[in-house]
Amino acid sequence: MRPPFRLIDGHAHLNELDDAGTALAEARDAGVRAIIGVGMDVPSNRAILALAAAHPSFVFPAIGYHPWEIRGEEIEETLAFLEAHIHECVAVGEVGLDYKAKVKKPRQRAVFERVIDLAVQSDKPLILHCRYSHARALAMILEGGVKRAVFHWYTGSLELLDEILAAGYCISATPALRYSSPHREAVRHAPLDRILIETDCPVEYEGIRSRPRDVLTTAREVAEIQGVSLAEAANLTSRNAVDFYRLSGPGGETTGGLHHTGRAGDDAPP
Numbered sequence: 001m002r003p004p005f006r007l008i009d010g011h012a013h014l015n016e017l018d019d020a021g022t023a024l025a026e027a028r029d030a031g032v033r034a035i036i037g038v039g040m041d042v043p044s045n046r047a048i049l050a051l052a053a054a055h056p057s058f059v060f061p062a063i064g065y066h067p068w069e070i071r072g073e074e075i076e077e078t079l080a081f082l083e084a085h086i087h088e089c090v091a092v093g094e095v096g097l098d099y100k101a102k103v104k105k106p107r108q109r110a111v112f113e114r115v116i117d118l119a120v121q122s123d124k125p126l127i128l129h130c131r132y133s134h135a136r137a138l139a140m141i142l143e144g145g146v147k148r149a150v151f152h153w154y155t156g157s158l159e160l161l162d163e164i165l166a167a168g169y170c171i172s173a174t175p176a177l178r179y180s181s182p183h184r185e186a187v188r189h190a191p192l193d194r195i196l197i198e199t200d201c202p203v204e205y206e207g208i209r210s211r212p213r214d215v216l217t218t219a220r221e222v223a224e225i226q227g228v229s230l231a232e233a234a235n236l237t238s239r240n241a242v243d244f245y246r247l248s249g250p251g252g253e254t255t256g257g258l259h260h261t262g263r264a265g266d267d268a269p270p
Contacts (some may be wrong), residue, residue, distance in 0.1 A: 005234040008241040009035040009215040010172055011094070011127060011152055011198035014059065015047035017211070023201075024055060027212035033238065034247055035059050035212050036198075038094045038127060040066035042074070042081050049088060060247060062091035062127055065115055067098040067108045079114055090245040092119045093127020094152065097137050109140070116144035125244060128152055134160055142167060148244060150196055155182035158189050165194055170244060172196040175205045175214055177221035188225050196244060197222060197237045 014037040039045035045063040052061040095115045125148030130137040134156035154171035173187050197218040201210040223233035
């Protein structure tokens with residue numbers, strides 16, 4: 001029997017699961033109504049598009065170009081892939097900056113600028129990876145005219161979070177809320193209608209590889225931090241995701257019966 005609430009996993013690397021079909025079935029049983037599958041390079045982007053095609057109205061694709069994956073000889077091919085397939089996606093991600101990565105900062109910024117341009121031209125939101133680079137990423141998306149963005153697994157300063165929220169952007173929460181003080185403080189500080197929940201699966205939390213069903217753990221932690229019921233945290237963050245990603249089923253209905261409202265950490269793990 002499904003729980004009496006809705007869940008949306010807003011960030012999952014489904015292509016990295018050995019048993020994606022089983023994981024998706026488990027997620028449905030746990031009350032998950034939709035999953036945003038994210039890519040990082042051309043092979044993972046292709047895999048996410050294929051999974052979304054195989055599971056319509058449940059898996060929604062986001063294709064991206066992760067800063068870890070930037071290689072000089074592949075830049076043009078990867079950006080061309082994004083441009084060719086961006087219309088098939090609900091978001092562009094995972095993208096951004098990682099100032100602990102081996103890729104030189106100027107190259108990261110040059111690629112990110114072009115990704116921003118593609119997203120703005122296509123009116124797609126950005127799913128942002130920002131490690132030791134939150135302020136720079138924020139400045140770049142503001143300059144680029146990005147309307148919708150989510151700062152994935154936010155653990156930056158609360159002062160910068162205020163700027164992110166003032167600009168109309170969101171943050172996402174993960175199961176790391178169980179042990180990450182900066183992550184918990186960010187989720188406590190942000191209003192619930194600016195929070196998306198996710199697993200970032202198959203990332204390990206406390207030694208256990210996560211799966212999409214574990215977004216329930218994230219919802220429980222958000223509920224406790226925000227001082228609301230689990231049902232309220234689950235349903236509102238799901239509505240946030242529907243609005244943010246503009247999710248709809250094959251006939252135009254919003255996913256899981258949710259109504260569209262038209263509302264448009266520097267030490268964090270990836």
